Amino acid sequence: MPAPRTLAQQLASRQREISVAEFFERNRQILGFDNPQRAVLTAVKEAVDNSLDACEEAKVLPEIRVEIAREGVDRVRVAVDDNGPGILRREIPNVFGRLLYGSRFHANRQARGQQGIGISAAVLFAGLTTGRPARVTSKVAEEEAAHVLEIALDTQKNLPHVVSEDLELWDRPHGTRIELLLKAKYVRGRQSPFEYLKNTAIVNPHARLILLEPDGTKATYERVSSEVPAIPHEVAPHPYGLELGELASVLKASGRPTLSEALTRDLAGVSPRSAREVLEQSHLPARRPPSSLNGEEVERLLAALHGASLLPPSTEALSPIGGLLIKRGLRNVLGEVRPEFFAPPVSRPPRIRGGFPFLVEVGLVYGGNLPPDQPVQLLRFANRVPLLFQQGACAITNAVQGLDWRRYGLEQRGGSGVPIGPCVILVHVASTKVPFTSEAKEAIAEDPEIDRELTLALQASARHLRTHLSRKARRNFASEKFAIILKILPKLAEKTSRLVGEPVPDLTAVITKIMDVVHVETAVAPASASGRCAAIQVTNYTPRARLLELFVEMPLELLAKARFSPEPAGVDPDLGRAWWTLARLAPSERTPVRVSFPEGQDVEWADLDWYVAGVDEGHLLGAEALPGDWEVRLPRAVIEAAAEDAGSDEAEGEVDYDAAEAGAKVGDDE
């Protein structure tokens, strides 16, 4: 071997600093620019995510337009513009022409962009493949002209280079537009901008999104909600899961005069009382300046914090989609497949992971025109952004594959892996810091805490599915039975009447008696100046008198504005429920209930779910039986006592079907 001294010196002479832009230029696949098709999607995605973030911060209902045009054989022009607040002239170069530069990295709140890499990476890729600078237009207020800058990224220095600059009139009152020329390929498909915008619309129902494709096709996703989501607040890091070095940084940067103040103000979840306990346990005086702690003391403090019982994480930093909008978003986009079942969306309470709060939401849709023999469609989202790539590397996929879906009514080979069935599962992970597997932000890294929450949320959704499927099986049986009765009885009556030479009698009462159901019917009046109104009719088509309880469940924001007639017996504003004890209903009797909302209220009647107690689910049509874990308001005994048979003998109305010519055998399954 050569003398090692020489070798070590040779090696040393080659040591060099690597610019972060050089690094990503060489490793552009890490940023999502692996291939010509993905490059278009990544560029669109980074621009649209920034637009949505900016609009949300400005409390503007987003109106975003994406234009994609082919140029030559292998180039694509991408332009994205928005009605956001715009970007000040002096910040434009750095925002678009410098990696690791941004406003959201140091803020501990949920945002789509967090890294300060995305859009500059697209500019880097454009420069690398076509040599063309990005063209950025930005306007910050109605009276001004827009700034138009051409920006390139200097890879060796990771700094922006302004190629040209101009002022221009722009009809947007304010907003930002970016235009890029990329070496890329536009294909419509499973991982295309088309799909990305469709999925973005599901979880951002307040946005209006327009896509112009190279062939001139225009796709518009209209908003189905006109409320801008509340801006998540920045919160201090929570001590649970915080690492030593992070706590040390918090204390160093604190600036508070005393340790006890730093604990309660610079950390989340620490009350003055727990601060006292923690300090006592770590043998640290409350009045010490926080920056004076040495390594060993910070270690003691962290151990005490991890052992203390602190307040749970606040949801303020998070912006969940919410059950109502998940359902509406899915309905809006999946309209054409007419699913038979939208499971009540599941939102888990926020948890802490490495000091950062996160929460999981799951929506599930079943049936209709969804393909029954294909793997279920999994829609993955992180901070309201669709994840279209690297499904196999994602914690969401792993959680879905890890569940035994056979127990919930879907096919699954061997009880693990992606289940088979006419089903769409939407999973949203929201966090102030989503742990992505790479800068391309396409997959969530494995994490025991996140996995646990994902599994719990998926199980809850799956249970809804199981309930639906077993109800459907029962209901199918019941309606088949009724169909047969309605077909046979008139024939029987006609034949018998002919035989005995009498006129055919009116069968309504008999049929009613045999149908044996309580029917809940909703009639919706069209929206009027005085508001929107629905009339509910509960009819007792059973041969016994019934004392029934009627429940309605709806999103909390709707319940707050709902007017009822008659007045409900009770309202639970936290659970979003109201209920009535209906007057005792004799057979064939009915009772009305009215629900109305003030003018302008955005309401979808399908968002109101109706439940009935006092009759089992086999004898209920148009509403669901009260879920097992809901509290019945009337004592069971009272309900039972109120019910009495209409006739002296319930069997009176029975017909000997075996004797009927139809030959169909129908048993009484009560």
Added chain:
Amino acid sequence: MPAPRTLAQQLASRQREISVAEFFERNRQILGFDNPQRAVLTAVKEAVDNSLDACEEAKVLPEIRVEIAREGVDRVRVAVDDNGPGILRREIPNVFGRLLYGSRFHANRQARGQQGIGISAAVLFAGLTTGRPARVTSKVAEEEAAHVLEIALDTQKNLPHVVSEDLELWDRPHGTRIELLLKAKYVRGRQSPFEYLKNTAIVNPHARLILLEPDGTKATYERVSSEVPAIPHEVAPHPYGLELGELASVLKASGRPTLSEALTRDLAGVSPRSAREVLEQSHLPARRPPSSLNGEEVERLLAALHGASLLPPSTEALSPIGGLLIKRGLRNVLGEVRPEFFAPPVSRPPRIRGGFPFLVEVGLVYGGNLPPDQPVQLLRFANRVPLLFQQGACAITNAVQGLDWRRYGLEQRGGSGVPIGPCVILVHVASTKVPFTSEAKEAIAEDPEIDRELTLALQASARHLRTHLSRKARRNFASEKFAIILKILPKLAEKTSRLVGEPVPDLTAVITKIMDVVHVETAVAPASASGRCAAIQVTNYTPRARLLELFVEMPLELLAKARFSPEPAGVDPDLGRAWWTLARLAPSERTPVRVSFPEGQDVEWADLDWYVAGVDEGHLLGAEALPGDWEVRLPRAVIEAAAEDAGSDEAEGEVDYDAAEAGAKVGDDE
């Protein structure tokens, strides 16, 4: 909404630069530090990869020792030391305490570490979780003491901080040692340092690796090759797949006086002749200084280069493992499962992707004690480093799943997905720039070029498997037949002899006749001072005279040193083959062949494969029939003419088995 001007200003005031170390501290999952278990593996992996790279550069046979010890409840101490060239004192802080700093990023040749991130990331993680600096020991030559430095990483500045410094005596003549204290968890399992070192040993058979686990267990992987792989040369980027921006950078940095010189010297594969053609086609004068080209001219030049027919990529920058070592590495590590079949390893020629050469190698092992009802075991490697995480996100996995393995004899549901069977598939991707999906370097990104090569290599391996499986089926049938004959004949003879009152005759000749095979037998002499020697015996146990050709195939480096007796009829040093035309063999005749190697030659007899032409594979034991695509050296007619029946009637020796008492029916399947 609030005045947008104010908002844009508010947003602007929050814009900040993000240090690359801050970024990775927050996104440590990207570097492979997601959870306590993976943290240990990642730290070990980064240190060992660096050690292997350094030893290779110094042409030292690596001797690497990994010590892992538990400390307290949730901490693990990791120490890795090597016998590499060591690191100069002045470079130690930057190498271990600064992200994006290194010697291999700008070199266009294959190396394990390329990013200048790995080991500094481990130091960052140690500081973050335990507050302890890394302890680095380095010695660059025998006569000096070792430098011992404690190094921490300043996250906000991404700069090293030397906490303490000392000199120490160290018994290693030269080398590097790093010791880290991490918040982590040591578990032995599928994704553990134990597994990582085992797999590292497979693809680095020249390394000696020692692992000391927390419970005191010591695992040693001895080297099975004593040759340090050749150091890959740096090569210039190849124009195929090069992007505009990259070509512009090459020209700008060139320093050559003329464009034509820059094309032939700063790019790979461009001959003076193709340079002339390219310049002509792009209407550029050959004498222009390369840095004087404007964007539009570079574009023209690139288009001409992409259209030109250039020389193929050189393999000099790559360090494939090679067929011999893949087989040996697998045998060394899989020894205990005693696989029945090692497919001849497949090495694809190098290709170009984005200007960088890459190649794919595949090894396949079948049977023995491998579990027959489990998914095949996939061993993924990139630049001789095992990939243990993110299997689902890796191009290698996708290529394996995309192949229909049912056509090659493995089970696979629906013809896609991971196949089922007693099989290990090793895939190695070597490149001067492996496109990893993230900085954790655990999965290779999807790429059409790489996917194509992976598929071709896997198909070639799979064809070997199919051949083996069908041969095995035939051989099983043949040996069952022989077993029956050897059992029945003596009984028949004994009974018949007793009946006719004669002594039992000698059956050898008859059995030989019935066996009807050519047998190739290898006897190996123990290594002696004069070298190593094997005697091959070819026996004609068929009832006909045979003119046979004998072929041997072996690794090229062995063939170069082999001595044969008798002299072979021919040697093909490129294909690694030698062959003999054997003297005409009468029934029961045999002929010997000797192979010997000089003293000290590292040879494994199982690396020599024997083939025979002149008899079909149904009548061959101990060697394989000549593969269909090999050239037979003698004309078929000569072989046929030489063969004649031993007796006047071949049926003479036949026995009417139906008459025998054993009742087993054995037909002649010739």
